[in-house]
Every structure is written in C-alpha cells, then in structure tokens.
Amino acid sequence: MSAPPLERRFSKNQLQYILEQALIYQCACPAQVTKLISELVQLYDYQQQCLDTSDTDRAVHARIADTVQAIIPIVETCLADVLALEGWDPDTLDMPANLQKRLIDGLER
Numbered sequence: 001m002s003a004p005p006l007e008r009r010f011s012k013n014q015l016q017y018i019l020e021q022a023l024i025y026q027c028a029c030p031a032q033v034t035k036l037i038s039e040l041v042q043l044y045d046y047q048q049q050c051l052d053t054s055d056t057d058r059a060v061h062a063r064i065a066d067t068v069q070a071i072i073p074i075v076e077t078c079l080a081d082v083l084a085l086e087g088w089d090p091d092t093l094d095m096p097a098n099l100q101k102r103l104i105d106g107l108e109r
Contacts, residue, residue: 006044006069009076010037014093018083021095025104030086033079040075044068 010018015034022031047065051058080090087096 006041006072009080018093025095025100030082033075033082037075037079040068040072
C-alpha cells in the first residue's frame with residue numbers, strides 16, 4: 001500500500017544546482033529552503049519503504065507521508081518566491097550576477 005508519487009516542482013538536480021550556487025556565494029536563505037525540501041523528499045521516500053510492515057507502522061508511515069506530501073508544495077512555492085524576489089533566472093536557475101557580486105563584495109570586506 002503506497003501513497004501516490006510525490007509531486008515535485010523542483011527536481012533533485014535543480015535543487016542541487018541551486019544549493020551549489022547558494023553555497024559558493026554563501027547565500028544562506030535559498031540554501032536552507034533547498035536543504036529542507038531535499039530532507040522532506042528523503043523523509044517521504046523513507047516512509048514509502050516502511051509502509052508494508054504492520055498495521056500500526058503502516059498508519060504511522062502513511063500519516064507522515066501524507067503530511068510531507070501536503071508540505072512539499074508549500075515549501076517549493078516558498079523557494080520559487082525567494083528565487084524570484086532575489087532575481088534568479090526561472091529557466092536556468094542561475095543566481096543573478098548582481099547578487100553574486102554583492103555577496104562576493106561582502107566577503108571581501
């Protein structure tokens with residue numbers, strides 16, 4: 001008995017790409033939200049693997065999976081909003097050059 005596949009706005013590769021850029025330029029907010037999404041996906045996947053053990057376990061794991069399934073779209077929308085507010089390219093997910101420069105300038109001070 002498995003839950004439906006997790007609907008995702010950002011793929012694993014896209015999240016990794018955002019995270020790498022955010023970490024290079026020490027841009028903590030997108031990195032933190034990206035990490036949260038990745039952890040929620042891992043939690044969901046874990047619950048799917050555990051659904052077939054016992055009735056109690058099944059209910060526990062289904063409840064956790066249902067909650068994660070409800071939360072992911074909210075957190076992914078948050079990430080999309082943060083990226084838009086900061087001016088990241090919505091197609092390539094590249095951090096804007098002006099933000100990179102500002103963050104590098106801040107590090108050099």
